[in-house]
Amino acid sequence: xxxxxxxxxxxxxxxxxxxxxxxxxxxxxxxxxxxxxxxxxxxxxxxxxxxxxxxxxxxxxxxxxxxxxxxxxxxxxxxxxxxxxxxxxxxxxxxxxxxxxxxxxxxxxxxxxxxxxxxxxxxxxxxxxxxxxxxxxxxxxxxxxxxxxxxxxxxxxxxxxxxxxxxxxxxxxxxxxxxxxxxxxxxxxxxxxxxxxxxxxxxxxxxxxxxxxxxxxxxxx
Numbered sequence: 001x002x003x004x005x006x007x008x009x010x011x012x013x014x015x016x017x018x019x020x021x022x023x024x025x026x027x028x029x030x031x032x033x034x035x036x037x038x039x040x041x042x043x044x045x046x047x048x049x050x051x052x053x054x055x056x057x058x059x060x061x062x063x064x065x066x067x068x069x070x071x072x073x074x075x076x077x078x079x080x081x082x083x084x085x086x087x088x089x090x091x092x093x094x095x096x097x098x099x100x101x102x103x104x105x106x107x108x109x110x111x112x113x114x115x116x117x118x119x120x121x122x123x124x125x126x127x128x129x130x131x132x133x134x135x136x137x138x139x140x141x142x143x144x145x146x147x148x149x150x151x152x153x154x155x156x157x158x159x160x161x162x163x164x165x166x167x168x169x170x171x172x173x174x175x176x177x178x179x180x181x182x183x184x185x186x187x188x189x190x191x192x193x194x195x196x197x198x199x200x201x202x203x204x205x206x207x208x209x210x211x212x213x214x215x216x217x218x219x220x221x
Contacts, residue, residue: 028053032132034124096123
């Protein structure tokens with residue numbers, strides 16, 4: 001069974017495909033040099049690669065053709081649209097072992113228009129892989145707040161804000177609440193539904209008082 005693909009991509013489909021380009025850079029930056037990220041455009045299989053990061057692993061570049069494995073994935077999808085390819089292993093021409101996964105990018109009309117592939121070179125020097133996940137000594141870490149629900153998120157954000165206030169010398173009990181609300185506002189927490197009510201409860205004030213502080217902050221911008 002042949003893979004039925006569009007001869008050309010519409011402008012909308014081009015935008016959809018292009019929206020994955022920054023994601024490719026983002027994932028490559030996260031994982032490091034041992035990860036090759038490839039985006040294929042399916043309108044021209046003989047030169048399908050339109051984006052590639054760390055292509056030195058497979059010696060490919062923009063304009064390289066699609067792979068046989070990618071074609072098999074497309075055929076499997078055509079036979080069963082519910083098909084989900086698991087991660088798989090392959091070997092490059094130079095003998096490197098790759099662990100890969102492929103996501104089919106769907107177009108505006110619900111048809112495959114591209115492939116998003118992540119290839120991890122398991123033969124890459126181990127020290128280089130480890131180095132990708134080590135914290136540089138000069139880097140300042142940000143303590144991101146991971147909340148299980150809005151109440152927990154507000155609670156943890158307040159705790160973080162209080163730590164910030166402890167480092168300031170001109171904070172008085174009178175303006176503590178206002179400064180806490182200001183720090184929460186800077187974090188964007190009030191974009192969440194119910195955050196104002198939860199904040200009011202945690203600070204022992206009314207939601208109207210929270211709104212009052214927020215209005216004052218906005219008027220001073």
